[in-house]
Amino acid sequence: MADAAPPTPTEQDVRRALDRVMDPELRRPVTELDMVPRVSVQGDRVTVDLELTIVGCPAADRIERDVRAAASSVPGVASVDVAVGVMAPAVRDALIARLRGDRPAMPFTPDSLTRVIAVTSGKGGVGKSTITANLAVALAQQGLRVGLVDADVFGFSIPGLLGIAGAKPTRVGEAIMPPRAHDVAVISIGMFVDERTAVSWRGPMLHRTVQQFLTDVYFGDLDVLVLDMPPGTGDVAISVGQLLPHAEVVVVTTPQKAAADVAERSALVARQTGQTVIGVVENMAGLAQPDGSVLELFGSGGGAETAERLGVPLLARVPLSIALREGGDEGEPIVLVDGDPAAEAIRDLARAIAARGRGLAGRPLTVSPR
Structure with missing residues (x-):
């Protein structure tokens, strides 16, 4: 019995396959983003026209490879031939307008479905940024779509903690596409200044x-x-x-009591x-010893005292x-590793925050009296 002839591919077959290719920055299929204006099929040979959003797109090689x-x-x-080009400005502008849709200038309004979690501290040196970076990654590990803003303008450290020091955002028209790390x-x-630059701005510049x-x-x-x-209660906190x-x-x-008071x-x-203050995290809560004891280098009880005075729960004690510390230096968040007590404490923190859900306070209800 003769072998069956191989199927003849069609343009629709190829486009269905390309529907699975995601733009790593926009997180949408390339076909949905009008990045594949033409697919040509001649027998068993396929030519795909791929139009990137900008010249020098940092994800160009990955997108071409995936296509x-x-x-x-x-x-x-x-055989597949991919002809790579760049979108015409009008096409790109139309794409950005479609992506933004009817969103307000400030997308994170009280009626937005996005929860906003601000991680703060009274003073520096308590490990706030390390907790923030790991918390964001732990939330993403739960399948949530997570964005992270490093609002610590003077002491920015998030890119280094996440292993993307030197990464630059991509400009597509008027929109800024943020780099991604650990989803x-x-x-x-x-990402806009030299990492050794000292930022010395006053209030209006910080607000802007x-x-x-x-x-x-x-995002x-x-x-x-x-x-x-x-850290503290300055211009950025007010903004x-x-x-x-x-x-x-x-x-x-x-x-430490002094840190907890601040x-x-x-x-x-x-x-x-x-x-709304939803809780307190006590970092540096103790160092486990080989004999099973815990060395309280910074004292004990500060987190619980702060939580009690504020009338909120103590969400986590991170040892x-x-x-x-090594993960922060190397740009590898500890929550990516199993078995570490600090990692488990931060994952528990992420689960507690995710389970809390978003309240209705400040959000308009889409109901009207009859």
Whole structure:
């Protein structure tokens, strides 16, 4: 019995395969983004016209590789040629307008479905940014769509903690596409200045920077937006309170009484702007010893005391961990590793925040009296 002839591929077959290819920055199929204007099939040979959004697109090689692989997977296709070009400005502008849709200039309004979690502290040196970076990754590990804004303009450290120091956002028209790390979309002032540059801006410039991160950066549809706040109660805290009065605030402190007393102040400022303090995280809660005992290097009880005074739960106690510190230095969040007590504490924190859900306070109800 003669072997059956191989199937003859069609344009529709190839386009269905290309529907599975995602743009890594826009997180949408390339076919949906009008990046494949033409597919030509001649027998078992396929030619795909691929139009990138901008010249020098950082994801160009990956997208071309994925398009070639998807087209090659179609039964009956023997060879694939990918002709790479760039969108015409009018096509690109129409794409960005369609992606933004009817969104307001500030997409993270009180009636948005995106939860906003601001991680703050009263003073520096308590590990707030390390907790924030790992929390964002832990939330993404639960399948949530997560964005992270490094609002600590003077002490930006999020790119380094996530292993993307030197990464630059991509501009597509007026929109800024944030780099991604561990499935988290990230923006930081460190992506616009030299990492050794000292940022010395006053209030108006700080406000404009935070506002631009929230309005001009295209995060796409997010479940959670996490903000790494600067320590203390300065200009950025006030700006975020004005721009995001519905944000939920997590206060980070150490067990030390002096740190806990200061941490309470950042929570009080958040409440003055209408934000909701949802809990306290005690970092550096103790160092486990080989004999099973715990060395309380920074004392004990500060987190619980702060939580009690604020009338909120103590969400997590994160122990001192050499692996946590090493992961921050190497740009590998500890939550990517199993078996570390600090990693498990932060994963528990992420689960507690995710389970809390978003309240209806400040959100308009889409009902009307009859």
